[in-house]
Amino acid sequence: xxxxxxxxxxxxxxxxxxxxxxxxxxxxxxxxxxxGTTSTLVFFRNFQGLTSGQTNxxxxxxxxxxxxxxxxxxxxxxxxxxxxxxFGGAVQQTLSIIVGNQTxxxxxxxxxxxxxxxxAFDRLHENGGAEGQALGASxxxxxxxxxxxxxxxxxxxxxxxxxxxxxxxxxxxxxAAGAVTCVLSGxxxxxxxxxxx
Amino acid sequence: xxxxxxxxxxxANKLGLTSLKDMxxxxxxxxxxxxDLSGQIFSNAARHQNPSITNxxxxxxxxxxxxxxxxxxxxxxxxGGDTENFQRIYGSDTDIMFDLIIGNKRVxxxxxxxxxxxxxxxxxxxxxxxxxxxxxxxxxxxxxxVFMEGAGIxxxxxxxxxxxxxxxxxxxxxxxxxxxxxxxxxxLFGTKVLLNFNTSI
Numbered sequence: 001x002x003x004x005x006x007x008x009x010x011x012x013x014x015x016x017x018x019x020x021x022x023x024x025x026x027x028x029x030x031x032x033x034x035x036g037t038t039s040t041l042v043f044f045r046n047f048q049g050l051t052s053g054q055t056n057x058x059x060x061x062x063x064x065x066x067x068x069x070x071x072x073x074x075x076x077x078x079x080x081x082x083x084x085x086x087f088g089g090a091v092q093q094t095l096s097i098i099v100g101n102q103t104x105x106x107x108x109x110x111x112x113x114x115x116x117x118x119x120a121f122d123r124l125h126e127n128g129g130a131e132g133q134a135l136g137a138s139x140x141x142x143x144x145x146x147x148x149x150x151x152x153x154x155x156x157x158x159x160x161x162x163x164x165x166x167x168x169x170x171x172x173x174x175x176a177a178g179a180v181t182c183v184l185s186g187x188x189x190x191x192x193x194x195x196x197x
Numbered sequence: 198x199x200x201x202x203x204x205x206x207x208x209a210n211k212l213g214l215t216s217l218k219d220m221x222x223x224x225x226x227x228x229x230x231x232x233d234l235s236g237q238i239f240s241n242a243a244r245h246q247n248p249s250i251t252n253x254x255x256x257x258x259x260x261x262x263x264x265x266x267x268x269x270x271x272x273x274x275x276x277g278g279d280t281e282n283f284q285r286i287y288g289s290d291t292d293i294m295f296d297l298i299i300g301n302k303r304v305x306x307x308x309x310x311x312x313x314x315x316x317x318x319x320x321x322x323x324x325x326x327x328x329x330x331x332x333x334x335x336x337x338x339x340x341x342x343v344f345m346e347g348a349g350i351x352x353x354x355x356x357x358x359x360x361x362x363x364x365x366x367x368x369x370x371x372x373x374x375x376x377x378x379x380x381x382x383x384x385l386f387g388t389k390v391l392l393n394f395n396t397s398i
Binding site for chain 2: 003004005022023024025026027029031033049050051052053054056069071074076078080082083084142143144145146178179181183186187188190192
């Protein structure tokens with residue numbers, strides 16, 4: 001089985017993308033403020049008005065010398081008071097990742113990986129969505145964990161190719177005054193000038 | 198898959214560190230706390246008490262010592278010197294954005310650690326629940342770390358390193374300032390190389 005560095009080097013090589021650069025661990029994230037009740041959330045499309053604590057990109061693509069592997073997807077649903085809630089309540093939702101004009105993850109169900117009724121896909125996250133006992137409406141301590149899914153096949157985001165993450169549901173209720181965040185993490189390469197300058 | 202030892206030797210070879218291969222391989226961690234509230238960790242370790250605040254005398258390793266960073270984690274040090282969970286002190290809706298700098302190179306950039314539990318901890322299960330008073334309510338205190346499974350990063354001998362960070366509120370986007378009683382600490386854990394005199398003395 002190819003490791004994350006091997007897969008990234010292979011795909012970058014096929015695409016003719018630069019393979020030099022600093023190897024690192026890369027985590028991309030994007031936030032949607034006040035999502036409310038909706039059937040579609042699209043992450044990594046809008047960056048306007050977001051601070052560095054809400055996203056670490058300014059456009060929906062990596063720089064020309066940067067690429068990464070998506071190994072883990074995490075989803076957070078923040079209530080207005082800041083505590084974490086189940087992502088979209090308890091209804092079924094699906095996740096799709098679109099890189100360029102190609103859907104590379106298609107309608108992957110996420111609901112199994114969170115909540116008290118969760119049946120996580122892998123043993124690593126068997127308690128990933130476990131929920132402690134309710135702490136009441138004004139609780140300040142966290143009793144829910146983020147929804148996290150680990151991909152079996154590494155997905156590559158090449159340099160300068162637009163990507164987005166789409167969540168589809170039948171009118172799932174996210175927090176009206178809070179925020180939702182999507183995080184993509186894995187191995188990556190970042191621009192390294194080396195001795196070029 | 199390249200092992201930690203292979204990666205250390207590969208980088209050492211690139212850097213011309215020919216004697217590193219003869220040193221003692223080990224496991225190690227370095228830690229420090231931003232007592233100045235300056236947004237920088239490890240830079241001022243030389244002024245910090247050992248071991249209550251840090252376990253290094255300066256933010257660079259000695260000759261023939263190195264650390265392959267495989268896990269980076271953040272915590273809070275309170276006024277009493279106790280180590281606290283970041284989420285317990287700052288709340289679930291905050292995140293730490295950090296950079297790791299080695300020499301004059303930024304080797305990790307704009308990397309988030311979420312108070313609510315981070316991706317890349319490899320397993321969310323490594324948290325604990327605790328009873329909260331008479332009603333026995335429970336809460337989670339997630340890990341706040343990045344597990345670098347794809348590629349560890351080597352801090353070579355005699356090169357300075359530091360971590361720069363800022364805390365934000367994810368919901369509002371506002372910057373959250375640490376206080377003297379909520380200082381941010383960081384540890385770097387991984388495969389260590391220790392100086393070995395066996396062949397020299």
